[in-house]
Amino acid sequence: MINIIRTGLDASNKEISAISHNLANGSTIGFKRSSAGFTDIYSEQVELRNNLDIGLGTRYVNAQRNHQQGSFIQTNGALDLAINGSGYFLAQGKDGTISYTRDGSLSIDSSGNIISSDGQFILSNASSPLKIPFQVKNENGQIESLAEVRIDENGDVNSIYSNGSSAIVGVVGMAIFANETALKEIGMNQYIPTPTSGAPKIGRAGEANFGRIQSGALEASNTDATAEMAKMIKAQQAFSGSSRMLQAEADITKRLMG
Secondary structure (H helix, E strand, O other): OHHHHHHHHHHHHHHHHHHHHHHHOOOOOOOOOEEEEEEEEEEEEEOOOOEEEEEEEEEEEEEEEOOOOOOEEEOOOOOEEEEEOOOEEEEEOOOOOEEEEOOOEOEEOOOOEEEOOOOOEEEEOOOOEOEOOOEEEOOOOOEEEEEEEEEOOOOEEEEEEOOOOEEEEEEEEEEEOOOHHHOEEEEOOEEEOOOOOOOOEEEEOOOOOOOEEEEOEEEOOOOOHHHHHHHHHHHHHHHHHHHHHHHHHHHHHHHHHO
C-alpha cells in the first residue's frame, strides 16, 4: 500500500512542477504551457473464476505541451513579429544548429544580421541568415543610409534608405511540422524536431498551411494564470491527502510490527 501512495505523491509533485513552470513563464513571449501526463499501473491477479486487474497507482509519462496560439501584444516595433496561424521562426546558433521558435522579438546586430532575443541568426525561407545592409550605393554613386525596415504579412523584408529608395533583402523563413506537439523543448522557448514530430517543412508566411506574419506585435504566453492557480490548488490538496495517507499507513505498519 505504501508504494501505491508514493506514486500519488510523485504524481502530485510532477503536476505542481509543471504548473509552476507555466506560471513562471506567464509573461514570456511565445511560451506554450504544458501539463503532466500520467497513466495508471495495473497488475493482473489470477483467481479460480476470472482474472482481476489490481490498481497499483499511477506513473508519470511525459509533459504534454499545448501549442494553442496566445494573444497578441501590440508593440509597433518594426522587428517585433507575431505569427497568426501555424509556423515557427528558424533560429541558427553560432554552431550552425537550427531551432524553431514562436518568439518574434527580433533585432539587428552590428553586422546587419536579424537576430533573435538570445542572439541567434534568423533564417530566410532559403535557410540562410537574413541580413540588412546599413548602407547602399545608389545609381548615382551616392551612399544612402538605412532609414527604416518593414516586414509585411508574407515575410518580405523591405529596407528603406535615406532618399526613399527601397529593396527587398529577403523573406522571413517559417517552418511547420506534421505533429508540432511532439517537438522537443530545449529551453529559451526553442524547439527541435523529433521522429514523432516529423521533419520541418520550410516555406514563407501566407503559403498553404503557413500562418501570416503580423508586424509590430508579439505573441504572448498561452498560460491562463487563473486556470493554472486552480490546478495548483487541486494538486497541492492531492499531495497533502497522499501525505496524510502515507503517514497513517506508516503508523499502522509500526503498530503491527510492534
